[in-house]
Amino acid sequence: MDFSLNDEQRMLDETVSRVIREQYGFEQRRGFAGEPGGFSAANWSLFAELGLLAIPFAEENGGFGGGGAEVMIVQRAFGRGLVLEPYLAAVVLAGGLVERLGSPEQRERLLSPLLAGKSRLALAWGEPEGRYDHRTVTTRAERDGDGYRLSGHKAVVLHGDSADRLLVTARTAGGPADRDGLSVFVVDPAQPGVGVRGYATIDGLRAAEVRLDGVHVGADARLGPEGGAADALDAVMAAGCAALCAEAVGAMEAACELTLDYLKTRRQFGAPIGRFQALQHRMVDMRIALEQAHSMAILAACSLNLPAAERDRRIAAAKVVIGNSGRFVAEQAIQLHGGMGMTDEAMVSHLAKRLVLIDHHLGDADFHLGRFAASGDDDLRTDKLVPASRFSHSLRGSGR
Amino acid sequence: MDITYTAEECAFRDEVRRFLRSRLPADIASKVREGKRITREDYVRWQSILAEQGWFAVHWPKQYGGTGWTPIQRHIFDEEYAAAHAPYLVPFGVSMVGPVIIKFGTEEQKQRYLPRILSQEDWWCQGYSEPGAGSDLASVKTRAVRDGDHYIVNGQKTWTTLGQYANMMFCLARTDPAAKQQEGISFLLIDMNTPGVTVRPIITLDGAHEVNEVFLDDVRVPVENRVGDEGKGWTCAKFLLTYERTGIAGVGHAKQALAHLKDVAQRQTANGRPLSEDPVFRARIAEVEVDLMALEMTNLRVISAAQNGGVPGAESSMLKVRGTEIRQAISDLLRRAVGPYALPFLPEALEGGWDGAPVGPAHAAPLSAQYFNRRKLSIYGGSNEIQKNIIAKMILGL
Numbered sequence: 159m160d161f162s163l164n165d166e167q168r169m170l171d172e173t174v175s176r177v178i179r180e181q182y183g184f185e186q187r188r189g190f191a192g193e194p195g196g197f198s199a200a201n202w203s204l205f206a207e208l209g210l211l212a213i214p215f216a217e218e219n220g221g222f223g224g225g226g227a228e229v230m231i232v233q234r235a236f237g238r239g240l241v242l243e244p245y246l247a248a249v250v251l252a253g254g255l256v257e258r259l260g261s262p263e264q265r266e267r268l269l270s271p272l273l274a275g276k277s278r279l280a281l282a283w284g285e286p287e288g289r290y291d292h293r294t295v296t297t298r299a300e301r302d303g304d305g306y307r308l309s310g311h312k313a314v315v316l317h318g319d320s321a322d323r324l325l326v327t328a329r330t331a332g333g334p335a336d337r338d339g340l341s342v343f344v345v346d347p348a349q350p351g352v353g354v355r356g357y358a359t360i361d362g363l364r365a366a367e368v369r370l371d372g373v374h375v376g377a378d379a380r381l382g383p384e385g386g387a388a389d390a391l392d393a394v395m396a397a398g399c400a401a402l403c404a405e406a407v408g409a410m411e412a413a414c415e416l417t418l419d420y421l422k423t424r425r426q427f428g429a430p431i432g433r434f435q436a437l438q439h440r441m442v443d444m445r446i447a448l449e450q451a452h453s454m455a456i457l458a459a460c461s462l463n464l465p466a467a468e469r470d471r472r473i474a475a476a477k478v479v480i481g482n483s484g485r486f487v488a489e490q491a492i493q494l495h496g497g498m499g500m501t502d503e504a505m506v507s508h509l510a511k512r513l514v515l516i517d518h519h520l521g522d523a524d525f526h527l528g529r530f531a532a533s534g535d536d537d538l539r540t541d542k543l544v545p546a547s548r549f550s551h552s553l554r555g556s557g558r
Numbered sequence: 559m560d561i562t563y564t565a566e567e568c569a570f571r572d573e574v575r576r577f578l579r580s581r582l583p584a585d586i587a588s589k590v591r592e593g594k595r596i597t598r599e600d601y602v603r604w605q606s607i608l609a610e611q612g613w614f615a616v617h618w619p620k621q622y623g624g625t626g627w628t629p630i631q632r633h634i635f636d637e638e639y640a641a642a643h644a645p646y647l648v649p650f651g652v653s654m655v656g657p658v659i660i661k662f663g664t665e666e667q668k669q670r671y672l673p674r675i676l677s678q679e680d681w682w683c684q685g686y687s688e689p690g691a692g693s694d695l696a697s698v699k700t701r702a703v704r705d706g707d708h709y710i711v712n713g714q715k716t717w718t719t720l721g722q723y724a725n726m727m728f729c730l731a732r733t734d735p736a737a738k739q740q741e742g743i744s745f746l747l748i749d750m751n752t753p754g755v756t757v758r759p760i761i762t763l764d765g766a767h768e769v770n771e772v773f774l775d776d777v778r779v780p781v782e783n784r785v786g787d788e789g790k791g792w793t794c795a796k797f798l799l800t801y802e803r804t805g806i807a808g809v810g811h812a813k814q815a816l817a818h819l820k821d822v823a824q825r826q827t828a829n830g831r832p833l834s835e836d837p838v839f840r841a842r843i844a845e846v847e848v849d850l851m852a853l854e855m856t857n858l859r860v861i862s863a864a865q866n867g868g869v870p871g872a873e874s875s876m877l878k879v880r881g882t883e884i885r886q887a888i889s890d891l892l893r894r895a896v897g898p899y900a901l902p903f904l905p906e907a908l909e910g911g912w913d914g915a916p917v918g919p920a921h922a923a924p925l926s927a928q929y930f931n932r933r934k935l936s937i938y939g940g941s942n943e944i945q946k947n948i949i950a951k952m953i954l955g956l
């Protein structure tokens with residue numbers, strides 16, 4: 159057992175941390191947010207130059223063969239800086255799916271420009287009625303000549319408005335919640351019949367509603383076997399959750415640092431407010447939450463290559479802890495900042511928003527608690543849930 | 559022991575309900591229901607209707623245009639008020655400075671200001687907090703220096719709620735810098751149109767313009783605008799912070815929010831069924847509802863004691879802590895209820911009159927912003943930490 163980073167990982171950590179520290183100040187970030195797409199194209203090119211976009215991909219696909227630990231290092235640093243660029247959406251989720259499902263030609267066609275920073279992909283997995291379940295898919299793909307015709311509504315597609323290619327999950331067979339019959343298609347958003355409505359998200363990112371109205375795609379647009387995308391989807395969702403956990407840890411670290419600093423410098427009643435024991439204990443609770451979250455982010459990052467059932471059980475556990483501790487840290491960081499924590503001007507409020515809303519990406523604490531509880535059963539079904547009494551104590555955050 | 563309302567109280571409830579049903583403008587109620595932003599004009603229009611009915615200055619004695627209602631009647635009114643989706647009652651004039659003027663003001667001050675509160679001519683804001691004086695309010699630095707029959711006021715106030723709408727501000731200023739902290743403070747009424755008053759917006763994390771900074775730069779304030787004696791402003795400030803705190807629990811608001819939560823949970827889908835049938839989410843709603851029942855009973859105990867002439871003291875701190883925690887818990891569940899649709903943020907969709915297509919279900923649009931906005935409940939009005947300090951001292955004697 160060894161929790162330390164190897165030399166290469168340490169170098170990666172230093173590089174990314176330096177970029178964030180030096181080029182991703184909070185004021186600079188405001189500028190990035192105002193650019194088209196809601197992030198900086200120059201940063202994206204820089205990330206490509208630094209090789210960050212190639213990290214998780216196999217060498218045969220032009221990548222560096224990095225694993226969960228390397229992505230964790232990048233995402234944690236990104237979390238500290240509240241990075242806006244679509245690393246999770248384009249690299250971890252969409253890129254990961256292309257790598258897992260694509261033919262050699264498709265991988266070459268889609269991954270080379272992605273890794274070079276010239277193309278951005280987004281994964282359209284969600285649907286209005288599906289909530290957090292990526293297997294609830296009603297978008298249909300019907301055979302049409304030698305290709306397919308896609309119809310449906312994909313919801314809250316992360317960075318869906320700045321992507322030049324969308325990977326769309328659609329059903330080629332089966333009922334809305336079936337595992338079999340899920341397929342993935344590459345769709346050009348400029349194609350007739352595709353409607354993309356982009357919008358800001360409250361955590362500072364961008365997303366889109368994507369409507370597909372009889373969109374024709376060729377057979378070569380299908381990634382992987384017809385109706386057999388579920389395993390690959392499960393795997394990239396797991397990788398996405400692990401990446402989000404790491405990002406949350408970075409954001410929690412930053413929120414804890416800012417709050418600790420505030421406790422030392424803000425004076426009321428003739429003393430730094432950090433002298434008040436009630437606040438000391440609260441800050442300790444925040445720190446404990448951070449450490450627990452960090453532990454689970456490591457667990458998640460190191461579990462991605464396990465057999466699916468065990469992987470998903472651990473990922474679910476990690477996402478539960480991250481969801482609850484992230485919200486706790488966010489709420490307390492605001493509270494301990496008093497009125498200042500309520501302002502748009504203070505970075506801590508933006509960290510808090512991201513932390514609370516990370517729980518709304520790729521499944522919240524309740525969703526994953528249900529998955530975890532059901533994971534003792536033969537198959538991992540989200541509709542098998544724990545009795546209420548087993549978790550009711552976690553309803554209110556601790557330490558209030 | 560009897561925990562039921564009397565026949566008269568039930569009849570009173572019916573009367574309040576009838577009034578709200580017939581007089582609360584539908585457009586304003588639907589803004590509240592849909593979580594849209596309420597404008598100055600909305601507040602003034604609705605508060606004028608209340609005033610016309612004689613139900614605006616609920617807490618005031620009858621002789622000044624109040625209702626003379628008992629604490630229980632006021633509780634019933636609050637409950638029905640929130641249930642009808644009436645907008646938050648802007649408290650600074652009617653609930654804050656009004657009672658201070660009634661208690662400590664001169665006859666001239668009463669004659670001048672009280673009718674103008676009732677008629678909505680004056681919009682008051684509260685100039686207590688400063689950058690360096692939040693929880694430690696007695697450390698205010700704003701200076702008022704006597705110059706003939708004026709004070710010259712210099713300093714900065716902050717977090718001034720809806721100060722952008724106000725033409726009057728009540729303000730704590732230091733008239734005697736040599737005196738011990740609480741003792742050199744005076745309570746001044748400042749016309750916001752006086753030269754030297756500058757209001758600058760503070761945008762909050764939910765994108766709203768609700769609070770402001772107010773800069774006071776050589777502002778001339780007539781001495782007759784001082785309430786109470788010079789150096790006795792802290793008495794007014796403290797009175798205001800403890801005045802009629804039985805409504806502080808916000809039970810009516812919490813009940814309305816809980817009803818909304820149940821409604822949203824019925825309209826959301828999880829695992830192919832309404833979210834309201836999901837055992838996890840049901841349990842979460844149930845838990846907050848049980849907590850709210852306990853709060854309501856506690857509140858009624860305090861109200862009933864006040865009805866019998868008791869003066870609620872540190873009990874109101876308990877009501878504030880639990881009330882805000884419960885309202886925050888409900889706003890948390892509301893946000894969680896809508897799943898991924900908690901993410902889209904279209905500020906324009908929160909303005910009345912916006913007729914664009916919502917992203918996702920229309921009920922989802924304001925919920926994340928409201929959740930973040932409600933974080934203020936445990937910060938302002940004496941933070942929950944400060945309330946607990948009060949309870950520790952006053953109730954526990956620690």
Ligand SMILES: Cc1cc2nc3c(=O)[nH]c(=O)nc-3n(C[C@H](O)[C@H](O)[C@H](O)COP(=O)(O)OP(=O)(O)OC[C@H]3O[C@@H](n4cnc5c(N)ncnc54)[C@H](O)[C@@H]3O)c2cc1C
Pocket residue numbers: 424426427431434436437493494495496497498500683684685686687689691692693694716717718719720768769934937938939940941942943944947
């Ligand atoms: C939305 C909003 C609207 C407001 N509207 C108004 C208004 O209209 N007029 C007005 O005058 N003010 C207003 N306020 C100001 C409000 O009253 C102050 O924010 C509040 O008093 C806290 O002060 P502060 O923000 O300076 O925080 P601080 O006092 O700096 O407190 C920071 C943290 O330290 C804690 N703390 C401080 N002292 C202690 C202690 N002794 N023991 C334990 N913990 C402690 C606090 O609880 C808080 O968590 C508003 C605030 C907000 C957020």
